[in-house]
């Protein structure tokens with residue numbers, strides 16, 4: 007799957023989000039090494055801090071289905087501009103998807119930009135500290 011196609015799946019995944027309070031839809035499409043794609047959308051609750059981001063819904067779903075190796079994740083939102091993952095999601099993506107993960111952002115014009123997860127979370131904490 008090419009990056010733009012994965013980006014478009016992230017745009018589609020926004021329709022599954024449940025941003026009851028912010029009204030800000032975020033969609034994610036996570037590509038596993040075997041070619042399977044996992045969608046995610048942000049889900050909000052009345053206790054705002056219990057909200058979960060789109061990226062994490064996708065990753066946790068993939069993990070629970072037994073996936074352990076990932077190529078890339080695409081992220082789309084209601085903003086005109088690219089929507090980069092929040093700090094918490096950067097840590098989760100690094101820990102659960104690995105240092106080689108590509109993070110593809112897609113804006114409202116369906117232009118894409120790509121980063122390595124390690125560019126987005128430099129000087130990171132990680133499993134090496136816990137050995």
Ligand code: THU
Pocket residue numbers: 025028030032047048049050057058059060061090091092095
């Ligand atoms: N949000 C995400 O889903 N992913 C991010 O990386 C940034 C923020 C969501 C959380 C919340 O539902 C809404 O965007 C506004 O913060």
